[in-house]
Amino acid sequence: MATFSPSASPVRLANSGNRCSGRVEMFHAGQWGTVCDDHWDLDNANVVCRQLDCGRAQSALSNAAFGPAGRGPIWLDDVYCSGNEPSISECRHLGFGVHNCGHHEDASVICEGKGVEGEVRLVNGGNNCLGRVEIFHDGQWGTMCDDLLSLDIANVVCRQLDCGRGRMILSRAAFGAGEGPIWYDDLFCIGNESSISDCRHSGLGVHNCNHNEDISVVCEGKVRLIGGSSFCSGRVEIFHFGQWGTVCDDSWDLLDAEVVCRQLGCGRVLSAPTWAHFGQGSGPIWYDNVMCTGSETKLSECRHQGIGSHNCGHVEDAGVVCEGKYRFVQYTDTTECVFEHLLICLPFSSCQLLRL
Known part of the structure; x- marks a missing residue:
């Protein structure tokens, strides 16, 4: 029979280096333990993210995705949250310590997190390693203009996100037009910078663009x-x-x-x-x-x-x-575009993309 726990137990996300992503661990009876991934879903993950003040859940991961597997007790199994609970211990579950799992089934979560100055994210791509580039500055998320595209920009963004190398940099708001400020324009990266804010640019908020020119990036990812x-x-x-x-x-x-x-x-x-x-x-x-x-x-x-x-x-x-998601539409005689199923727009190109 499922039970409810009336008081909140402390929760943390382990093994990622980021307090808003990792293996779910909770403190009970004087000991940290894990949560089994049976029935683990985004509703459960949203409760964990809210409890940690980490915004919305992006992913609810299973099979010890942030391995190696955890240690100690497995505190919760068959967790059922509506998504509105203030803590994971207040969701339905089998009871503390009642489970039929091993640590290879430890549940994990990736939360959106709260923006910090200079942070970068990729939006609208379905995962955190591809999408429209957004930068957090002065308490607000904003975009980057696609003037002076180069794959070096993608490499810096992807490295900053721990998403491997850059595979593509796309122009013309390939993953949809953003909102809010356009923070960077005329961006120039060598490719070895540790963050996009270390690259040369026109100045924060200085641009001659609109959101139809937002940059997008595809990283190698995991x-x-x-x-x-x-x-x-x-x-x-x-x-x-x-x-x-x-x-x-x-x-x-x-x-x-x-x-x-x-x-x-x-x-x-x-x-x-x-x-x-x-x-x-x-x-x-x-x-x-x-x-x-x-x-x-x-x-x-x-x-x-x-x-x-x-x-x-x-x-x-x-x-x-x-099938590939983009196909080549047109380019001018003075530009070079490399394309197969997907398109790579090289510096100074006027490539146009059509979403299939």
């Missing part, structure tokens, strides 16, 4: 496709513990591939090849027996055996083919 004909097809590789590894094709299907396509901003899925169709990878095999519903925003939100737990060889590496 998932990539290797060995295909484009950024949107290839062998699935994921980044864990500082190392790229592959996904085993046991139970691999279109629902799993659909989540990868969504995470990469690559539109609809076309196929989910198995048996190392795009060549065998190397290094660890991070996931096996992946089971997605197809609605997840990231592959890490899908169920699997646990990070690094598998019975596979690289001959079983899973692949994905997505």
Whole structure:
């Protein structure tokens, strides 16, 4: 029978270096413990984020996504929140310490967080590693103008977000026009700056742009496709513990591939090849027996055996083919555009994008 806990227990998010993302841990009976991911969803995550004053939830992650797995007791299982509770302990659950889980099922959360001066985020892309670039300054989120585009800008933004290298920088509000101030224009980065605020620019709030010129960025992120004909097809590789590894094709299907396509901003899925169709990878095999519903925003939100737990060889590496999300429309004779399924607009280009 589900129970309610009348008093709030302290909560923290561990193992990320950011107080607004990480493995969910709660303090009870003098000891920190974790929460099992059975029935873990965005309503539950929203309660945790609100309790920590971290804004709205962006993701509700399962399978010890912020591994290595936690220690100590597992305090809650089968948590059911409406989303309005002031604390996670006030949601329905089986009772403190009652569970049928292991720490490989520890629940995690990524919250939107409260902006701090100079912070960067990517908006409207479905995950935190692609979307419209926004910067927090003077208590307000604002955008960047697309004058003087270069991939060096994308590299700085992606590094600042811990999203790997920049894959693309897009012009003309590719992920929708923003609101509020336009903070940067005529931005020039070398590519090795630690934050976008270290790059040269016209001055905060100095610009001759409108929001139809907002910059967007696609980062390599925690998932990539290797060995295909484009950024949107290839062998699935994921980044864990500082190392790229592959996904085993046991139970691999279109629902799993659909989540990868969504995470990469690559539109609809076309196929989910198995048996190392795009060549065998190397290094660890991070996931096996992946089971997605197809609605997840990231592959890490899908169920699997646990990070690094598998019975596979690289001959079983899973692949994905997505349709791609943008196609080339037109360019002038004086510009250069590189395009496959997705478009990279190089410096000073007048490339136009059409969302498929």
